[in-house]
């Protein structure tokens with residue numbers, strides 16, 4: 653029987669070798685062996701994406717490889733959807749989180765994972781998509797979302813998380829919502845600097861902090 657570590661390693665290798673079919677097989681194996689899908693995503697697929705990112709930075713692989721790796725990861729995560737719902741105790745929070753990747757930024761994998769984990773935790777999640785105009789977040793705030801969450805994967809787009817804070821204030825809705833920021837370049841110091849209410853490093857922390865700030 654495969655162990656969790658072996659499975660995670662296989663997941664990492666599937667992403668690093670841009671292999672959709674292998675990623676799907678690993679995800680199916682995870683379900684069959686009743687292993688933890690969250691660990692497979694975090695320590696398997698995501699570890700693979702990070703390794704691919706490092707190779708991209710060094711210039712040993714190119715953009716089409718990164719696209720192929722992210723496709724493999726998405727294919728695996730898709731299979732894990734139902735298993736994820738079973739693995740986490742579902743709560744009946746009906747609070748709404750509107751989440752999207754900020755304007756100018758099309759990186760969606762991390763945002764999708766955070767959205768999935770929040771949904772599983774019982775939040776009503778409005779996925780605004782990627783390359784989301786600031787006005788759409790403001791609209792979601794006006795329409796009653798309790799938490800406005802933005803993802804930014806580039807130093808050039810994370811500055812728009814600051815613009816989002818400003819535009820929520822200008823629209824007179826900043827005090828009605830909590831804001832949450834995340835994505836690889838974001839940090840707690842960044843959140844403090846721009847006045848965001850929550851920074852979370854990953855999806856698990858995002859769930860804990862969203863519940864905590866809404867006293868759930």
Ligand code: B12
Pocket residue numbers: 698701702704705706708709715718719722751756757758759760761762763765766801802803804805806807808832833834835836837851852853854855858
């Ligand atoms: C995959 C990838 C892509 C894919 C994206 C596919 C997709 N559908 O998302 C593609 C190939 C399309 C792509 C394109 C580009 N990319 Co790119 N990409 C990456 C890569 C390798 C991995 C990102 C990823 O998915 N990681 C896996 C996920 C699971 O991790 P994550 O996103 O960090 O998410 C976790 C946490 O950050 C957090 N989180 C994420 N979002 C949120 C939101 C909230 C609210 C919270 C609380 C938490 C949270 O939780 C997640 C789960 O734990 C990174 C390198 C890296 N190591 O980050 C570069 C990287 C982000 N890309 C980069 C660049 C430059 C680009 C391009 C401009 C390349 C180009 N020359 O065209 C374009 C961008 C186009 C655009 N306008 O956006 C740079 C950014 C550099 C910078 N300035 O900061 C990086 C860092 C690579 C590099 N070192 O050069 N990219």
